[in-house]
Amino acid sequence: MSELSVQTLINLFEHQQYLLTENFNEVKIILAANSYKEVDAQTFDASLVFINARDKVQVSVIIGDNDPIDYYSPDSVSDFLLNLTKAMAQREEEPIKVIISILKKQEAGCISIYSLNHFQSFLEGLSLHNLLSQFNEFLQNTSYILLENQVTGAEIRTASIWLVNKNNNTIPAVIDRSKIISLAQTAGHSNLFAEFQLVPDDFILESNTRSGLEDIFNRLAIIGSLAYLFDIFAVENSALQYKLNGYKSIQGAVDFSEIKADKGHQYELIYHWVYNSGNFNDKIGLARNIISLHLTPSGNITLSGSPYSSLFSAYKVYEKENIKQYISVRNSLSDQLLNFHDRANSLTESFAGNLQKSGLALISFYISVVILKVLSKDNLINVFTFDTSVFSSVILLCSFIFFWFSRWELIEQKKRFSGHYFDLRRRYLDLLDTQDIDRILNNNREFLQDMDFIKAKLRRYSCMWLTFLILLFLTTWFLFLWYRE
Structure with missing residues (x-):
């Protein structure tokens, strides 16, 4: 010793x-x-x-x-x-x-311990607030604390505080405590968040080695877990005030000395489950519901039964309901994607249909001019007089204006089509994450293909129609000038 x-x-x-x-x-x-x-x-x-x-x-x-x-x-x-x-x-x-x-x-986060029993007595004599202040002060300088026992003894470790023997050559990994604290602040309130940069991981033991300090660390781990799980949690000296809104609304006060180490480590397990992965808001709400059902009426925040196991069962039911909703939302998004594909086809078909009708009207006009000429003179000489040529040019100009308006309308509809698509993406961000939306929409592949399809149709029909109008215009005036000579 x-x-x-x-x-x-x-x-x-x-x-x-x-x-x-x-x-x-x-x-x-x-x-x-x-x-x-x-x-x-x-x-x-x-x-x-x-x-x-x-x-x-x-x-x-x-x-x-x-x-x-x-x-x-x-x-x-x-x-x-x-x-x-x-x-x-x-x-x-x-x-x-x-x-x-x-x-x-203190050197590189390392502090000597010469009499572990007396050091333990010192820690036990501090109020909870002062105890947290002591650890917080040292963790402010380095991200970890190495309590170096000067004579070989049992070792204990948390994520950031180690009791080790001399000649230890390893150090704890750095905790992303700012991320954990930020999450906690979105879901609850505690004066610990403002005063200290401590998280439950600083006190949750990684093993059950008996060293003399494990009781203090286990109780501090419970305090940290409560602060990060309950809606409201405040510390004044050694007095704790708390409020939990779950299936039951519970509030009360307890002294730090009344808190006993939890052999099942239920609070610590629930804390890790809530903060480690998954949807934080869903998990913290479910955890509060389950904890409120397992708190004993004694008022000393003792849990009855195994709330951690109950939490897993409740989460499985919750996930099943969420999966049904997820599939429904996913199918709805897929259906709307098909609607967008149909709209893209409809836009190009409408544009092409308008040009086809205009083309048939022009062809009908020119055919009628030729037929009337044949019926009146029994020949095709001097089919296009000056008046006929001017009138034909006006008809061609009107056709060009109609074409240009149809083209402008398609371009505007294309812009609206694109805007509606991205509005749809944004609306579903409340229900699905970005990766899910990208996966369902194939990283916008169908949308981009539809946009390319509309663009290609617009270019081809524009070239064809302009060529058609120019040929008719040149033919009309060529025949007029030819027979005039």
């Missing part, structure tokens, strides 16, 4: 009693004695070997009301012991007080 190493330092001095405390920053030992035994420099140095190189030692010996005789590492041990021997030679039955301080230095 680590106390044995500290004990070697304590045993350097005669003492009737001593007090040992340890926190994150310091180990402090206060000894009371009525006598003194001499210590040689070699023994004194040997008693300091267990102290980590990054930490410093301070020893103060106070005889009665006299000034202290101090040693600061790495000062000369011999000078300190010489001064101490001289002072003891002049002592007249005064009480002796020895204060030994090991001043810890």
Whole structure:
């Protein structure tokens, strides 16, 4: 145990009693004695070997009301012991007080632990708010904490806080805590979100190793999970206030000391399930419903039964209902996609039909001109007089205007077709994610094919119709000029 190493330092001095405390920053030992035994420099140095190189030692010996005789590492041990021997030679039955301080230095997230039992007592003596503040302060500097036990013992690990033995060469992975906190803030309110950058993963143990600290971490894991699962959760000193809106609306208050570690780790399991993957809003709502049904009436946030198992069963039913809705929405989108395909065909058919009707009218006009000429003169000479040529040109001009208007109308309808398609995509974003919509719509492949089809039809019919009009116009005036000569 680590106390044995500290004990070697304590045993350097005669003492009737001593007090040992340890926190994150310091180990402090206060000894009371009525006598003194001499210590040689070699023994004194040997008693300091267990102290980590990054930490410093301070020893103060106070005889009665006299000034202290101090040693600061790495000062000369011999000078300190010489001064101490001289002072003891002049002592007249005064009480002796020895204060030994090991001043810890945090280095790359690593902090020495010399007496795990006393460090545990320090943590247990803090209010919940101060306890969270201590961990938060160190995690602000680095994304993890390594509590390095200076004598081999049991190890425990969470996602960001490890109790390890000396010469550990690995560090915890970085938690994306900002993402977790942002999600929690969208679904609930807690003063922990504003004051601390702590998440439940900081305290959820990865194994059940017995080290002495597991009870504190298990209780803190419950507190963290509650803050991230309940609608409202507030901490003031060690008092907790909470509110949960589920199938039942529950609110109450409890003291941190009343919270017991949950052997089934139900809150932690539910927290991981809600925050790890899937639709967060759906999961947090379902979790609150199930938790509200399993909270005991005692008011100490204890869960009865196995809400985590119930949550899985409820989610399976929920998924089945969602799958039915999903299939319905997917089929609806597919049907509307077919409608868009039909609309694309309708647009081009309408444009082509208008041109065909106009073409038939022109051909009918020219045929009637020829027939009337044959019936009146029994020949095809001088079919197009000046009046007929002018009238034909006017007809051709009207046909061109009609063609241009039909073409403009198709272009406008094409724009509306494109706008309606993308409006449809946006409407379904409330029901499906982007990847689902892209998959159903084949990454817009059919839409792009329809747009290319309309564009190709427009280009081909435009070229054909303009060629048709130009040929009729040139033929009309060529025949007029030919027979005029």
